[in-house]
Ligand SMILES: Nc1ncnc2c1ncn2[C@@H]1O[C@H](COP(=O)(O)OP(=O)(O)O)[C@@H](O)[C@H]1O
């Protein structure tokens with residue numbers, strides 16, 4: 001439900017005033033997803049120590065409803081630690097667990113005092129995470145805009161390069177010990193997810209039982225193919241999709257792409273991340289049939305293949321295609337609403353998995 005909740009807003013404003021020790025907090029609702037809300041928060045700074053600035057912006061996530069705020073805390077905490085480890089942008093300022101009775105407050109900044117046990121949030125608590133605000137558009141927004149104005153491929157090699165640089169910063173990190181165990185475990189975890197999700201969570205009307213069996217069989221083959229190749233182990237973002245990449249500056253060819261919203265999958269093969277990424281853009285392509293997206297995917301793959309000097313990169317992308325397909329067909333993931341597009345994406349991803357190699361369908365625009 002993508003609507004602002006007045007109660008949630010009022011309570012959040014009160015708590016933010018306490019946290020920032022200020023009298024005025026402006027809170028603008030951005031969106032609601034997975035039971036949490038996101039807000040743009042602006043505070044006026046009267047203190048002398050910030051004499052240069054009169055106001056400061058933050059990005060705030062709140063979770064007020066639902067019986068399990070602990071999960072939200074752990075998710076955000078994990079994302080926070082991952083972002084710090086990769087030194088992406090040190091932008092998480094703290095996670096606060098607050099009682100929604102403003103008189104009885106308890107707050108704990110898990111980021112700074114992570115040695116403390118997790119506080120017991122209770123059903124009436126509100127959990128607030130504060131990040132510095134990143135000005136800029138998501139990659140999804142940038143691609144959509146450029147597709148509409150018919151951007152030229154040559155110019156966009158710069159955009160693909162920014163994305164590649166951001167990905168490489170994470171994927172170039174290696175684990176020093178236990179590579180074999182961690183690598184194989186990451187694939188086993190993937191297989192377990194297929195086992196769990198394919199039969200039960202994929203209730204999409206386009207998929208019957210026989211198809212599910214075929215899908216699961218492909219998942220097993222995929223995992224078998226990549227087991228015991230621990231030289232491919234690297235750090236991961238875990239949920240690389242267009243909405244989790246922010247471009248603070250699209251007007252110049254320099255600048256960077258900022259990765260946000262790190263997931264719980266810290267290690268694995270880079271194809272896991274990149275396969276998710278290209279499948280996300282494939283959905284845009286199928287939806288609009290706009291050539292721009294196809295060219296962008298090809299440009300990204302060719303640049304990253306060269307950067308990683310990896311002839312198996314296109315094959316390895318299958319490791320991410322499968323889980324992203326599941327998310328896009330799963331009612332509790334981010335399901336594609338248009339059933340025709342869902343079917344097309346499903347059919348094409350199955351072809352990719354059968355071929356063991358990522359490719360883009362030929363469709364006439
Ligand atoms: N620090 C930030 N500054 C500005 N906008 C942000 C920031 N973090 C996230 N966003 C925006 O909010 C959206 C949702 O945030 P995200 O952390 O990805 O949460 P989720 O995908 O779990 O809802 C992002 O796609 C992006 O548009």
Ligand SMILES: [Mg+2]
Nearest residue numbers: 243244260261
């Ligand atoms: Mg996100």
